[in-house]
Amino acid sequence: MGNWMNKEKEPPPPMVLVPPLFDFPPLPARTRMLESSYNLLFGKLALKCLFEDYFEEARHFSTRIMLKPLDDPHVDLIATVTGPFDNKHEEKVVGNAQFRWQSDVDDPHTFMDVFVSNSNHVLQMRSCAYYPRYGFGAFGILPLLLNKRESSEDYGLMGFRYGSANLSFGTTLMPFAYEFPKIAWLVSKMGRLTVGVQYEPLYGSTDGQKYKNPMNWSCAIGYGVGSGSPLSPSFNFGLELAQNSQFIASFYQHVVVQRRVKNPIEEKEIVGITNYIDFGFELKTRVDDTKTSNSIPDSIFQVAASWQANKNFLLKGKVGSLSSTVALAFKSWWNPSFTFSISATRDHTVGTTACGFGISVENLREASYQRADPNFVMLTPTKEHLAEGILWKMGERPMLQSDVNAGNFDGIPRELRPLGKIL
Template sequence: MWKWLFSREPAPPPPPVVLVPPLFDFPPLAARNRMLHSSYDVVFGKLALTSLFEDYFHQARNFTTRIMLKPIEDPHVSGPLDHKPKDSIAGDALFRWQSDVNDPHTFMDLYVSTSNPILQMRSCAYYPKYGFGAFGVFPLLLKKRESSQDYGLMGLRYGSGNLSFGVTLLPFAMKDELPKSAWLVSKMGRLTAGVQYEPQQGNAKLSNLMNWSCAMGYGVGSGSPLCPSFNFNLELVKSSQFIASFYQHMVVQRRIYIQTYCSSTNMVQSNFFLRVSVDDAIAENNMLDPTFRIGASWQANKNFLLKAKVGPRSSSMALAFKSWWKPSFTFSISATRDRADGKMQYGFGIQSESLREASYQRADPNYVMLTQSKEHLAKGIVWKAGKRPMLKSDIDAGHFDGLPRELQPLDKIL
């Protein structure tokens, strides 16, 4: 009996798992207000480009603070407070209410600023069951009203997974200023195409090509941070500018040791952006030179984010550190080198938020690590880490319901 008790083998270690760090920002700030803008201005990779080239890149020699807190008693309310000093001290505050804490598409907010507009109200109502929505932006207090747009803007839209169209109007505009814009975007498989009408002052004829923009994009991937994807887009803007962009999102796994073998998922984004003037006469008047930008970001884990971008006039790098307390705090620093004078300038930022519950790295049920004895059962091997293959189960099939909200795709509404 004693021999049997002392001769038992120890229990086998738990199976290896794949850990996914929480995203730095979800949804991105650019996505929180996407329903106030034309779908043409949001798709074709523009939402991802805005986040890649702007987030955490602070103005040189400036200190930026942002506080986004929601009251404990009311989870529908949040209040981002921005402090973005320029030549003088300036501050912005935003009070936001949304019907569902997990749905940023139906909301109302009040914007207060020391600049112009002083007080502004924005509202959006969207009904996913029917696909219809309405939105409006109304400056309530302005230092000076000079144009019809200073009195407000209203819009109607329809959106589904494959089609979006809508129109924006200036309710206090003259007849020749209606509409302000109209768009139509359609998605067919991996191909997305769209047109947008923005009439010029003095010539709002439909036959005027300067009032039209068109774009086409080809993308692969679901839009989930767990799924590698890329997007290639071509756009002709008002017959004067041609834009080409390429955006790629990669999922990189590396091995770490936490009680047993684990694999940590890193998020990597890269982009190339090129803008060329088509009309030489317009280029001379606007002083618009061919512009290109290259950007990349790498989220190493739940705490560190590294970003860089290079352009013809300057190059910048940003480093952000997030502490997942409750509320969480993000400290960031950016460095910009101007190619004209060769000087290096720095910007700093602090951000605090309680919109999401602080969560550490967690095991993702859609990824499993197989042992060698079961390698022959793997049908969808995506990559290998050492001798242990990594199997991706049903993400490609679009089964995201069991995932946390921030790991689900954002493209359910075009």
Template sequence: MGNLWSAVEPPPPPTMVLVPPLFDFPPLATRTRMLESSYNVLFGKLALRCLFEDYFEEAKHFSTRIMLKPIDDPHVDLIATVAGPLDHKPEEKIVGNAQFRWQSDVDDPHTFVDLFVSNTDPILLMRSCAYYPRLGLGAFGIFPVLLKQRVSCGDHSIMGLRYGSSNLSVGATVVPFSAGDELPKNAWLVSKMGRLTAGVQYEPKFGNKDEARYKNLANWSCAIGYGLGSSSPLSPSFNFGLELAKNSQFIASFYQHVVVQRRVKNPLEENEIVGITNYIDFGFELQTGVDDDKSSNNIQDSTFQVAASWQANKNFLIKGKVGPLSSSIALAFKSWWKPSFTLSVSAVRDRTKAETAFGFGIRVDNIREASYQRTDPNFVMLTPNKEHLAEGICWKIGKRPVLQSDVKSGNFDGMPKELRPLNKIL
């Protein structure tokens, strides 16, 4: 009897918070960021590009993308895409292409070689980049091997050199086999000072060949941005940028990534699951001309777009954007099998024609794996099904728990590569 009275009930299981992986992280564009000017991907431009374009299919069109890599050799992968109109039109054709990539380090996407084949120009394109993190130096090249015709300098090979550190990025590109063009084809300088980032870019496109094109302000662009937070999706971030492009267009942009936790109201979940993490993104971009010869009230000279997305859980994502001429909404469903499958449908409302059209997309992906685990005591991720223990970050308001994650410590060493901020290279 004494043993019965002294028996202690086992403690209840700890409360847990579901933290789903992001739909597409890291973005595919980050794999080739070393081939681009840092000026074109900083100041929130890469995040805004993903927000305004991903899953917004072209009206009355479809797209399919297959991204696969072999289990035996994770250094290589293949991406194949097919896109075209839903209804067959003689003037439009189905476009298909494929990209084979070899990457030197599985965890470092900055040294690679890829081959791109397509049924449109360029038919065969080779790109390569070599980056040495200890020195901060990198060399890269883009080589169109097969083209139907070469009519512009962009149809010729492009080679470049760059230097990158956590606070500075400088580089230039040249067209080595194109005679008569002034060097360089592109040059940039970007520097980061605390939360401020400033940069300038030179692209000689205006002016005669006989004159010094660098004196023409239309060949220069400058930008300044304010950034808060890290590039890890578990940490909220904020970016605000101002840009004067080609001395003729002023661009103001704003992007914010918010990480929130809400209570779970799914009866299929277990009792210890009390919350789930959601991701909300919001972006705004305003473009207006500063040339006195043009009217700023012209819709072609001044435009804007606003977009927002909400990832409710690991399976559902909804996005919407509004512009002066059209509005769009997209809904995506993702299954986290291996490989993962994503189905998306978007609706585009053209206000000039008072028409609504739909687009569809299918994606298959096993290149990016979401195994989010972290040993930080404030935000523990232990189980392989992305469930996070909520002990230590739970307090009560009334009788219902409110959960909040603390990822401000800045220690990302115990996190997988998909969640680590890219702070080593600006």
């Protein structure tokens, strides 16, 4: 009894702090069943977030409120207001709101939302139903009120799709138009390789059969590694020939690194913190003989990178042939969370620099500050590695590694799990 009382306690195991990603899952992932899979794969969704999020338009502001009631998590509301600092060019302040109902809290693929705005689409309703057991889904977009209806698309869209882990195909059509389809796509995944083709009849043909015009076809091939969770590194490289006139090469990489914690507030067993680093580039160049205006360059190249140091600070920057932008975002993880961002844009064509600001309030994504145990485990869990300083020898990587590399996502919040196994 006495020996048991006097027995020394085992020191707590070393742990690495795992902060939640600023915005995961991304908001466009909630409505991806309304889009062509071709437009979202090949790293396109990740690059869109990297090149656009927190890069506010110069001399403009944006505010966004994203809230859901505590009593009913199946519904939420997103309201945004954007506009210029001044009204020299008589720009209109745009405000809109979206009310959404989602059938399953953990599955965003079956939903209905109502969109209101002071712009052209005054009132619009969208709906999607997807059945994971069979892989089939149907969706529709119905503009109820418009300032004017000029095309068949203004009277509504509907579509059908099939999605599995390795295959996706579908079509979107306009019920009140004689032309079919508006978009049709086929995407297949074979291991780490993804190939796809999309038909969009934007251009006519000499014999009236638009599918014979190569300008209406796009094809892409991509190579990707990673699970899709922010806790796992990922790598995507894609090549695309869009409308037989534009060649697009893109690359995106998400890196998960650990660095030593130098914070006296943390406990002694906290030896490190996880950081997220994202990098991507995109090259767009024309491959046909079509002449464009002087204001539109034939080739556009841009590079972007972001670094999330902890749960509160995010630094981003992008450099392009037309402009360069740097952005800093601060996030407080209250309930609801509060995010403030500021960006500075340098216009290379006129040689001016201007700033933009953004404010966001949200409680949709409920990610919390996570510890390494049980999400992170020791590579070699021996008594030797419990000693302070052993884990951080000069020039060596930390001896802590995530078990999500083996596909184990059961012990982490759903916000940090992969987006899903639907291609």
